[in-house]
Amino acid sequence: MNETTRPAESDPLPRTAMIGVGSMGGAILAGLRAPGVRIDGPIAVTTRSLASAEQFAGAEDVVAFASESDPEANRRAVRGARLVILGVKPWMIADAVREIADALEPGAIVVSVAAGVPSAAIEALVPAGISVVRAMPNTPSHLGLGATGVAPGASADAAAVDTVRRLFETVGIVLVVHEDQINDVAAVSGSGPAYLFLYAEEMTAAAARLGFDEDQARRLVLQTIVGAAELMRSTGEDPARLRRNVTSPKGTTERAIAVLQDAGWGALFDRALAANVQRSEELERGE
Ligand SMILES: NC(=O)C1=CN([C@@H]2O[C@H](COP(=O)(O)OP(=O)(O)OC[C@H]3O[C@@H](n4cnc5c(N)ncnc54)[C@H](OP(=O)(O)O)[C@@H]3O)[C@@H](O)[C@H]2O)C=CC1
Numbered sequence: 001m002n003e004t005t006r007p008a009e010s011d012p013l014p015r016t017a018m019i020g021v022g023s024m025g026g027a028i029l030a031g032l033r034a035p036g037v038r039i040d041g042p043i044a045v046t047t048r049s050l051a052s053a054e055q056f057a058g059a060e061d062v063v064a065f066a067s068e069s070d071p072e073a074n075r076r077a078v079r080g081a082r083l084v085i086l087g088v089k090p091w092m093i094a095d096a097v098r099e100i101a102d103a104l105e106p107g108a109i110v111v112s113v114a115a116g117v118p119s120a121a122i123e124a125l126v127p128a129g130i131s132v133v134r135a136m137p138n139t140p141s142h143l144g145l146g147a148t149g150v151a152p153g154a155s156a157d158a159a160a161v162d163t164v165r166r167l168f169e170t171v172g173i174v175l176v177v178h179e180d181q182i183n184d185v186a187a188v189s190g191s192g193p194a195y196l197f198l199y200a201e202e203m204t205a206a207a208a209r210l211g212f213d214e215d216q217a218r219r220l221v222l223q224t225i226v227g228a229a230e231l232m233r234s235t236g237e238d239p240a241r242l243r244r245n246v247t248s249p250k251g252t253t254e255r256a257i258a259v260l261q262d263a264g265w266g267a268l269f270d271r272a273l274a275a276n277v278q279r280s281e282e283l284e285r286g287e
């Protein structure tokens, strides 16, 4: 597994189209539209509804098409694109790929961010010469703070992987993995922001039950999460050591940590990640 970080300067990304720009596609798009990201031409995006497409009205760097009003929307978007990102729900991927297959540029790279859709299922639907790469990003890509696993399908050569790696490096860090690790990436970092948001929800509710008003509770919890994450990032310290720095012997933290550990905190993460991987495997079987 290789970890890389955002390069200082590189060639512009090739002309790009995105089929579906909802929570995840929209986060990638926001990252790609950030100042300093160089990309060949406007990014062509599609949505199902006109209402979603209208958010891009007047933008110079994005051309939007809506499939509900234009049956050719997805095909129009991919024409001329060297890089096509599939950002629709897993169960819509096959239909979307069938729709665009013969409009794809020869030699284009198709990147699917869908959970539980093997690259082989997409490769079976596109013409020879198209490279298929899977990616498992996460929504902090919106801020350039994403974490993405990239895995080549059998059709993708090193140059295709490199292009997709560069694409996601513009919105965060990238790990190049084997495709059999993509479900694990989804369990850890793809879904990971949701675990943190759940933690924030529960901590805020618990703080409110102690007597803080909602605004006070939110501010204390948010600053604690941001501050602790920044401490981990900037010091590079092992989180166990940082935790020990907070936990005075016979102090207050020790009591709270004991409650969490007695409740099986570690085992709970094993179960949650296993359930996540299991759900990806169900999606792979079309369930
Ligand atoms: N959300 C996340 O954190 C992550 C999601 N993923 C993957 O990303 C994919 C998308 O998930 P998510 O962003 O959450 O889903 P959303 O429902 O938020 O977004 C789906 C997008 O697809 C569009 N769409 C639906 N049907 C069509 C169509 N026929 N033609 C063109 N566009 C269409 C929707 O348009 P409209 O708005 O008009 O309905 C919307 O822009 C999934 O496959 C998921 O597995 C991967 C990693 C993380």
Ligand SMILES: O=C(O)[C@@H]1CCC=N1
Pocket: 115, 186, 190, 191
């Ligand atoms: O919940 C999902 O299925 C997607 C994949 C990873 C994050 N969101």
